[in-house]
Amino acid sequence: MQKLVTKELEQKTPKLYETDGQGKQATAQARYFSLVGGLAGWEWYMTEYDPETKQAFGLIKGYCSELGYFSLEEFEQMNRRAGFQVIERDITFEPCELSKVA
Template identity: 45%
Template sequence: MQGLMTKEIAKGLPPLYAQDGAEDPMVYVHYFSCVSGWDWWLTEYDPAIGEAFGLVRGFATEWGYFSVAEMEGLNRSRGFAVVECDERFSPAPASHVEGRWGCSPSSSSTEARGVGSRSTATPTPRAATSRSSCWTRSTPARTGTWRSTASLR
């Protein structure tokens, strides 16, 4: 089973925080799950830890962090692609993604990143019954630690 983040894909991705404050950040990769109906549009990636930042559409549409490494682990544990990479997706500005897929995020990329404010608030999962590998914060700052649940298992 091919991984979700190939070397070819990873080499062209900006690191975390590279598009911090961008008015219309570029989206480079689209992941989706036919099992849960969730979508993840990756804008930045840290290959050392397998974590990404981007637009997530699940129970709500919002900017947040997600673990590509956990998605790959989920696929391996199930023996089939619970989460898949959209091979036909071409990089596009977030505004194009929002318009094409009808996404209306509750906050902008800048607000989700806590630009101009830092907090030590602890992360809060999207919902107690979250079916995603995505976490968001109770406040928009990017401090502290967070982990995803990958509760699709």
């Protein structure tokens, strides 16, 4: 299965709270998405990450768009339970300001 956070991505992503106050000027380092079931069409743009807790912060686009926290550990658990990638990392994504994807 695909790694949701590579060592390179982990190293270049600011830790939680490091971009506090930047709002949609913060840089999205990664994009996650789902094409499956109730999560189909959802997207998560990670701007901050804590490798110890596997918690991330960024823009969540689902029923509405909002800044918030999401768990990459939960994403990995979902993928393992399903036996396939329910949530994937967009390997073609280039980092950009959240304002460009909002």
